[in-house]
Amino acid sequence: MKKGFKACLRDFLGLDGAHMKGPYPGQILTAVGLDSNNGIYPLAYAIVEIENCESWKWFLECLGDDLDLHAMSNFSFVSDRQKGLLQAVSQLFPCAEPRFCLRHIHENMKKQWRTKEYKDHLWDCATATTVPEFNHFMHQFSLYDKSTYEWLKSIPPQHWAKSHFTGRATTDMLLNNLCEVFNGKLVDGRDKPIISCLEFIREYMMKRTCNVLKVQQKCVGPLTPTATKIMEKNEAAATQYIAEWCGDEKYQVKGPWNDQHVVDMHERIMVSVYKSSILMSTRCTGYKLGKLHMGTRWNQIKGRALWPRSECPMQITPPPHRNQPGRPKRKRRQSMEEKSQSKSQSQSQRSDVGPSEIHGHGPHGSGKLTRKFVSVTCSKCGNKGHNSRTCKGQGGT
Incomplete structure (x- = not known):
């Protein structure tokens, strides 16, 4: 053995x-x-x-x-x-x-706190994969019950929380x-x-x-049955992630829930689903861009959920918001030079067509239909010059 x-x-x-x-x-x-x-x-x-x-x-x-x-x-x-x-x-x-062992920690917790909510909070904290996520769930636990939070806080997290493991054993067993x-x-x-x-x-x-x-x-295949199931599960989840090569062996992986991670293939940092996404991307697209023709490279960053909290004592408030009058504009503002160019182009287009064609299109050659020089017939009385909405009961002959 x-x-x-x-x-x-x-x-x-x-x-x-x-x-x-x-x-x-x-x-x-x-x-x-x-x-x-x-x-x-x-x-x-x-x-x-x-x-x-x-x-x-x-x-x-x-x-x-x-x-x-x-x-x-x-x-x-x-x-x-x-x-x-x-x-x-x-x-x-x-x-x-x-x-x-997390089960024995829960057994000790059940001596005072027995409901299922305590167990759920404990497992959320233990299965968190990053330190910011662990701190978030610990904060939620403190809001639920302060005394239980203080009791759990007395146990060092490097002994029971996945986010604080060193990773030397290549297993997250709890x-x-x-x-x-x-x-x-x-x-x-x-x-x-x-x-x-x-x-x-x-x-x-x-x-x-x-x-x-x-x-x-x-057993069939190069992997064990359990490893095969884990690989298939990771490959299915990796289809929702996008891997961007950042030079050398580093990648920036974006997920569907605004999560973003930096993966170092050489150091094997952040593996499982994110690494599967990179392997699938390189296999499907043949990704190797070669050397960048620049003196420096951009540093990769993690997603917002992993950003450290600022220790600045001042609390920065957002600027006051004021709704602008009128309907919000979708198009950008054109400069005077752009306006003159578009006006000259529309005039040249109008000079190439006849008067009947000009009447059938909107101003500046936009191509939109217009009602100018078109006589409207009322559907109620049959007379021209007004529609059924403005009809006052004029009789026709």
Whole structure:
């Protein structure tokens, strides 16, 4: 399992502990990774007497030796904040990124605030992808309930909010379902003696590996089934975005909801839907404009929603609005030279046509029909010179 993990898996692990159910007390500590199909990858397990900082420290030391993790490794661990776990991680891996399971944060929140609205606000804040969007949802949460907002604010957002993750683990997982699923498979073995329990876990992992190999043999295409679904979803959403090449490997991507992002293909900043839009644009249009014939390039900017707030103490008010008299003009004002040119052109056009043709068109050669020199017949009385609206009952002969 460690050879497979070091070969192709992400630097992301879920850590959890579960109680033994039989007459033999103890705790089962587990470490579960995430495979390329977003499924669980059981990596390591051990039975200890009690769950504390010392037991977790011993477990992580053995795990670090197996995976060649040194003290400055940039790993990401997601957990339920078990007893002594965070302290052990900070001592052994000070550069690691600890994440907290959002479901357990919600469970702690439900002790005081139980309604569904609190859960919705929590998930809006956690799933926000940018810091301005996160601040917006946190502000909405504070307007809904100030006390809950202060309680949630006490938890550092880099541990539970997607917008504050470093991105080193290349996954935005917010839950510790990896270990929860694995622990659920071990329920029938946790009431057995220690040796029998360890044998039960080993057989389960052996069977699971064989089942995954069978699924791989049936898989069609270069991607896993889950990755294929994600790619198809991103391609469908990317059709609504427009990618503009800005030089080098940078693109400016505009969305249908006035969202705008800068994508760096070399640094792989802002991927998923925006990157899919760029790939589709380059594939369909053959986009490579070459070098720009200019000394400098324009800097790309993000959309309005991502602009930072100004720290200016003065509040700038908009200028007073005053409606102009008359109907709003749609055409721009012409200069005197343009007016003289258009007048001379209309006169030359009128000189080329006869008087009957002039009478049938509007002034200045506009081509519009006019009623000048046309006699109107009333539909009521039949006399000429007026219409039915101004008719006063004149009788005809």
